[in-house]
Amino acid sequence: MHKKIAVVQSNYIPWKGYFDLIRSVDAFILYDDVQYTRSDWRNRNKIKTAQGEYWLSIPVKKKGRLGQLINEVEISTPGWAAAHWKTIEQSYRRAPYFAQMQAPIRALYEQAADLTHLTRINHLFIAGLCPLLGIHTPLYRSEDLGGVEGKNERLIHLCQALGAEHYLSGPAASHYLDEAAFAAQGITVSYMSYAGYPEYPQVYGDFQHAVSVIDLLFNTGADASAFMTRGAA
Numbered sequence: 001m002h003k004k005i006a007v008v009q010s011n012y013i014p015w016k017g018y019f020d021l022i023r024s025v026d027a028f029i030l031y032d033d034v035q036y037t038r039s040d041w042r043n044r045n046k047i048k049t050a051q052g053e054y055w056l057s058i059p060v061k062k063k064g065r066l067g068q069l070i071n072e073v074e075i076s077t078p079g080w081a082a083a084h085w086k087t088i089e090q091s092y093r094r095a096p097y098f099a100q101m102q103a104p105i106r107a108l109y110e111q112a113a114d115l116t117h118l119t120r121i122n123h124l125f126i127a128g129l130c131p132l133l134g135i136h137t138p139l140y141r142s143e144d145l146g147g148v149e150g151k152n153e154r155l156i157h158l159c160q161a162l163g164a165e166h167y168l169s170g171p172a173a174s175h176y177l178d179e180a181a182f183a184a185q186g187i188t189v190s191y192m193s194y195a196g197y198p199e200y201p202q203v204y205g206d207f208q209h210a211v212s213v214i215d216l217l218f219n220t221g222a223d224a225s226a227f228m229t230r231g232a233a
Contacts (some may be wrong), residue, residue, distance in 0.1 A: 002027035004166040006192075007142065007158050009034065009070055010122035011041040012058055013129070013212040017194040020228045021170065022126075023135040024192065027162050030126070032070040032119040033143040038062065042070060043118055045212040048204045049091040053211065056084050060118055071143060073118040081113035088214065095203050097221030104132060105214060132217055134225045152178045159187050168192055196230035 006021050007029040022028045036042060044057035059077035085106055092098045108128045112121045119141075127139055145161040147154055159167050159182070166188045169177060179189045199207045200220050216224045 002138075002162045002164055004168055005029060005159060005162055005164040006168045006170075007031045007155055008170060009042060010119055010126065011045065012043050012118075012122055013045045013056070013125050013214055014041065015045070015210055016197065016213045016216050016224075016228045017192075018126075019130065019133050019135060019213055020194075020197075020230070021168070021192050022130065022137050022139075023133070023225075023228070025137060025168050027138050027140060027164070029140045029142050029145070029158055029162075030119070030123060031142045031158075032122075033147065034070060036068050036070045036073050036118075042122070043073070046208075046210065047088060047091055047212055047215055048202065048208065049087070050204055052205070053208060054087070054091070056087065056212075058084075058118060058121065071117065071119040071141075075116055075118065075121070078113075081109045085109040092203065092214075092218040095218035096201070098218050100221050101132065101214075101217045104128070105217070129213060129217075132224070133213070133228070151176060152181050156182060156185050156187065160185065166190065193230065198227055198229075200227040 004025045005027045006025045008031055010030045010032050011018060043060050044055050046053050046055055058075065058080055061074045061076045108125055112124055115121050142158060145158055148157045155167065164187065167182060169189060169191050171191050171193065174191055177189060182189050197209060200216060202215065202219055216227060220227055
């Protein structure tokens, strides 16, 4: 039984707030049997480069696939992983902890190169980056836990599937979550806050919070988790 859970769509090399959410719960569910949204965080994220912020985007098949689920999205162009790693290496090789962190992160790219579906790539990176951040929360996939119809009903079902008594939601869901429906099933609801993260030493220009967590790892190494603590000095 996992008393507190979160349920979120997978993202590509997510920012630190995503991982802070994972470490705030007893179990985390990747919610990828829902509709894929274009121009979102599912297949892309930002890093910092000498030329400014840069989007790393995984090329995916879109033509004729309107309405596809996240776990149905396929990669369209081989070689993307090597290209992404080359850009990362060029951008962060002078970062203080690049030498320490490059081997495990490069290994994830080498494994990702052989995968055909976006959901598997995202799962690989999330699962692989968590230990580097000192996070050991178990990860589940919603498609493996069964489902029912309706937004609130599905989330309640996922909570029940893991025996959860508390659902920690991302802040954006507050406009549609039916907290009374959760309460009727003995499940309390609260919302994650992403306010109050401290800045950390960052290569290239003005500080930016909304970049991939790999930026944090290359710049702070084993101290990364300290900069994911909201309200810290």
